[in-house]
Amino acid sequence: MAKAGKAALTVVSQSFVNLGRAQQKALGSPDLPMAIVPHPFGTRSREELKLIAAKCADDIAKLLCEAAPQTAAATAAPVVPRAKLIEAPADLDELNKFFIKRRWGDGMIVAPPTLEALARMLRHTRRLPDEVVATIAPGMGAATVEYIAIQGVMAGCYPEYLPVLIAAAEAVAEKKFHLQAIQATTNPAAVWLIINGPAAKWLEVNSGAGCLGPGTWANATLGRALRLILQNIGGALPGEMDKATQGQSAKYSMCCAENEAANPWQPLHVERGFAADASTVTVVGALGTWNMNMTARNADEVLAMLADTMQYPASSDYITGGAPFVILSPQHAALFHAAGLSKADVKQRLWAQSRIRAGRSKGSEFERMATGRRAELGEITPDTMVPISEKPDDISIIVAGGPGSHSVFVPVSAHTRSSTKAIVWSKGAAQGNFVSI
């Protein structure tokens, strides 16, 4: 709006001022004024709002009419800088204290990103170190190949993981993924990495028992490296631009491969148009994992329980029309397949059976749902049956895990759509010699 030459201003609640300032700077508008209101205003009474509005209206009048301060507008195109070497303690404990003090880590011990370690990782790409792969919201940091590799080193990734991290950076930056919201939301939004294709096997990404952790180097370090990309490149420091009220442990790392061998249908990447022998990374804005232990041996019964579990009124999916994931155990996938159900059939059944009565959402949450789904469903009354997503195919299904009667529901952050990118390496590259092109 301001870039269109219009006077503009933001009304911000106190707890979001730092995020707002950082966002304005990242978007090239550091001079835009803010009128600050108490936090939270969402729980205030109408009488309290009147008092807040009286003060805020005066601030708006003043800020819109006062002369704009002189801002030095940039005249030259920015130069992509190379990462800088700095002196740090050689002792590992002291080095980690040095990093923690600067908030350069995730709270766990990091490996030192030395010249030698970075060089080993960069051997697995033919892209130039200063090539900008993506811009990472909300801080709009430049995810160059070099900066991505640095996060990989710190997370403990083996050098050959670099092409996966490059693809993951591309995936989170895709517009439909809506990284801005995932990074800055008060929801506990973790970014879950799903690896498909031969790379999963070659890199030994666990798709079987315990695939969501703990215990597998690739799963642990790949997910962790992405967290460091989001934090050190995207600027989403917890409590600052990352506004998660509690967060969740999956924000340290959440990564697995799809168990394609146990999948009776097409795997996720093939369903999304990639060749079966292509390798891909899919990113999902996951709000959590809900275990569903279902020993029933009848497909209809398992489907009914699964659909019932997906329903909860405080769900972003129902309020905005979501794109949730279901991780089927090999046992449940086999049960559905044996019952003659395709993956599309399962999605259709889950979509139809997980509709929720709108009246289960109360007060302002009902209003949010009515606003968020009106364009799709028309006027919503308490008796309207609201589907979890706009259409059945918005529900994604993968097969993962080992033996057991457990499938998992993964609700997602509002308005995010998972994004899948190819992991690209040079022709002829063999196991352990991935080179990103």
Added chain:
Amino acid sequence: MAATLQVYDPIAPCLTQPQKTRHSLDKLAGKTIGFIDNAKPNFNHLVQELSRELTVRHGVKAVVTRRKRSASQGVPEAALAELVTQTDAVVAGSGD
């Protein structure tokens, strides 16, 4: 002195260049103000109260409000176009 080693600073820079985006009004009286209601709880009520205050006490001529489907979504292009053409200044909301 304790031994040191060289490591990379892992914080990537933002390459966005600052622009001059702030524009001012000469006065508020007689102007049309646009509000982008971010659909957060109570923000619609805050907009109502602000509209009343700005109209009664600051002489604003009219208020145009457009509501987003939800806080985490952008404003629809059509609504943005309306606000650009119909208003003198626009107020957006952020936070809870």
